[in-house]
Amino acid sequence: QVQLVESGGGLVQAGGSLRLSCVASGRTFTDLAMSWFRQAPGKEREFVAGTTRIGDSSTYLGSVLGRFTISRDNAKNTVYLQMNRLKPEDTAVYYCAAVAGGHGLASDSWDYWGQGTQVTVSS
DSSP states (O other), X not given: OOEEEEEOXXXXXXXXXXXXXXXXXXXXXXXXXXXXXXXXXXXXXXXXXXXXXXSSOEEEOGGGBTTEEEEEETTTTEEEEEEOSOOGGGOEEEEEEEEETOOSOTTSXXXXXXXXXXXXXXX
């Protein structure tokens, strides 16, 4: 069983930056494609960014492209989401997700989820 623990959320002004971290345990990290999703109040959860098992390719939601960067440190079993030029519409609970053998795409069947971390962007 894979456990995922996110950290790094908080309150930031529009235009600011945050970096989210997610530490995975319970399985060899390089078996796992990793991603970040988010869910705003009253909205469905949406895919934000994903990366392959070795981090050689990433995919992004169009509205965050050029502002957010997903990366992974396989030596630390950690995936990151660097969020720059944040906007109020980025306010949401952000979730880390993992799937064994996946490709880091929104269409993967994401099996494992963290508990979420709140990101609030004030205008």
